[in-house]
Amino acid sequence: MKLMMFVKHVQDVGIARAAQRMRELGFDGIDLTVRDNGSILPANVKRELPDAVKLIRSLGLQVPLLTTNILRADEQAIAILQAASSLGIGEIKLGYHKYESFGTFKQNLAGMQRDLDGIEQLAKHWKIRANLHIHSNDHMTAQSAIVWHLIKDRDPSAIGAYVDPGHMTVEGGRDGWRQGLDLLADRIALVAVKDLIWEQTPDPELGKARWKPRVVPLREGIVPWPDVFACLRKLNFDGWVSVHSEYAAMNSAQVFGQTKDDLSYLREVIDRVWSNSTSKL
Numbered sequence: 001m002k003l004m005m006f007v008k009h010v011q012d013v014g015i016a017r018a019a020q021r022m023r024e025l026g027f028d029g030i031d032l033t034v035r036d037n038g039s040i041l042p043a044n045v046k047r048e049l050p051d052a053v054k055l056i057r058s059l060g061l062q063v064p065l066l067t068t069n070i071l072r073a074d075e076q077a078i079a080i081l082q083a084a085s086s087l088g089i090g091e092i093k094l095g096y097h098k099y100e101s102f103g104t105f106k107q108n109l110a111g112m113q114r115d116l117d118g119i120e121q122l123a124k125h126w127k128i129r130a131n132l133h134i135h136s137n138d139h140m141t142a143q144s145a146i147v148w149h150l151i152k153d154r155d156p157s158a159i160g161a162y163v164d165p166g167h168m169t170v171e172g173g174r175d176g177w178r179q180g181l182d183l184l185a186d187r188i189a190l191v192a193v194k195d196l197i198w199e200q201t202p203d204p205e206l207g208k209a210r211w212k213p214r215v216v217p218l219r220e221g222i223v224p225w226p227d228v229f230a231c232l233r234k235l236n237f238d239g240w241v242s243v244h245s246e247y248a249a250m251n252s253a254q255v256f257g258q259t260k261d262d263l264s265y266l267r268e269v270i271d272r273v274w275s276n277s278t279s280k281l
Contacts, residue, residue, distance in 0.1 A: 001237070001238055001239070001240075001241060001270065002028040002029060002062075002064075002239075002240050002241070003026075003027050003028055003029075003240075003241050003242075003243060003263070003266070004022075004027055004028060004029035004030055004031045004061075004062070004064060004065065004240055004241070004242050004243070005022045005025070005027045005029075005030060005031060005242070005243050005245065005259065006031040006067070006192075006242050006243065006244045006245065006246075007030055007031060007032055007033055007039055008033060008067075008244070008246065009245055009246055009247060009248065009250070009252070009255050010245075010252040010255055010256065011033065011038070011039050012252055013252045015032075015039055015052050015055060015056065016055055016059070018030070018039075018252075019055070019056045019059045019061050020059055021256050022061060023059055023060050023061055025256065025259060025260055025263055026263060027061065027243075027263075028061065028062060029061050029062035029063060029064045029065075029240065030056055030061050030062075030063060031064075031065045031067055031242040032052070032056070032063055032065070032066055032067065033066075033067045033068075034049065034066045034067070034068050034080055035067065035068050035069040035095070036069060038067070039052070040052060042068075042069075042076045042079065042080060043076075045079055045080050045083045046079060046082075046083050049083045049084070049087065050083070050086075050087060053087045053089070063087070063089055064089065064090060064091055064240045065089070065091045065092065065093060065190065065240065065242065066080065066084050066089055066091070066092045066093070067092075067093045068080055068092050068093060068094065068095060069095035069096075070092065070094050070095050070119065070130070071094065071095045071096075071097060071115055072115040072118055072119065073115070073118030073119050073121065073122050077119065077122060078122060080092065081122050081123065081126045081128055081130075082126055084126070084128055085126035085127055085128050089128070090128060090129060091128070091129050091131060091160075091189060091190060091240070092128060092129070092130050092131065093131050093133050093162055093190075094119065094130050094131060094132055094133070096133070096135060096139045096140070096141065097111070097112050097115075097139070097140040097141075098138055098139060098140065099138050099139065099140050099142075100138060105140075108140055109140065109146070109149075109150075112140055112150060113150065116150060116151075116154065116159065119159070120154050120155060120158050120159050123155075123158035123159065124155060124157075124158045127157075128158075129157060129158060129159065129160045129189055130158065130159055130160070131159070131160040131161065131162040131189050131190055132147050132150060132151060132159070132160075132161060132162060133162040133164060133192065134147055134161070134162065134163055134164045134167050134168055134180070135164065135167050136167040136168075136170040136171045136213065137170075142167070142171050143171060143172075143180075144163075144168060144172075144176070144179070144180025144181075144183055144184055145180070145183060147161050147184065148161075148183050148184055148187070151187055152187075156186075156187060160187055160188070160189030160190070161184045161187045161188050161189060161190075162189060162190040162191075162192060163180070163181060163184060163188050163190070163191055163192070164191075164192035164194070164244075165177050165181075165191070165192075165193070165223050165225075165228045166192070166193070166194040166195055166196050166215075166221070166223055166244075167192075167194075168180050168181075169196070169222055169223045169224075170196055170198075170213045170222075173222060177223075177228070178227070178231060181228070181231045181232070181235070182231070185235055186235070188232075188235065188237060188239070189239060190239060190240055190241075190242060191232065191237070191239070191240075191241045191242070192241075192242050192244050193218070193225075193241055193242065193243045193244060193262075193266060194215055194218075194243075194244040194245075194246055195215070195216055195217065195218045195220065195221025195222065195223045195225075196213040196214060196215055196216060196221050196222060196223070197213070197214055197216050197220065197221055197222055198211045198212070198213055198214075198222070199211070199212060199213075199214055200212075215244075215246045215247060215248075217258055217261065217262055217265075218261075218262045218265045218266060219261070219262075219265050225265075225266070225269045226269050226272065226273055229269055229270055229273040229274075230273050230276075233273055233274060241266075243259065243262060243263065243266065245258060245259040245262065
């Protein structure tokens, strides 16, 4: 199992500095954004991605994954997949279809199926895997069962599941996260690591406080990480784990500082789980 860091909240320091700090922290790779407001804009991917990857690799990191906003097999998707494939990047994260109006879920789901048909063909052609990320709230991929429904009959080498126990715990805090990992099992290509808490905020329209999730350090959140990694161990998962240090209120230096502690905790958990031969999960 190898660890990479999601670049989103440290993009302002530039790719070179971000990669240097990630390597200093002990990461094996970088989860690079190629999207609007990303490290590389989609329009520039053919020109800028090769240089960025060459630089990152020269600093001792791998680029296993590109995080994108791809929703369908359009010209932008073709350019990104072609560029990634030519550089030996094996995974991309797709963008998010939103569920907005009540009564549209089935219609949206059918539209996603059609969009994935085209993406699957592109992924097969360029020998790369496109992954659906589980994301809580008003995302069509908020539920593990929906992700399973979308990918179960597709080529596992072309379409995969990007599980996110933080978001899965928000949507299924008691046991939904575990059932989701079990259901997706051999289709899990990537694992995201972030943690959250629920907190109350006033809501006059609701007539009482509304509970909302917020990202917090791994030592403070609701995700039972030892149980999560015990499940992954049972699944013999040996892929990439992306640490999502999504601390919006911190500057980049503070994000790297908090990530250092998150990484220490994460390695403690992984080492303990992998050294423990018994589990009740």
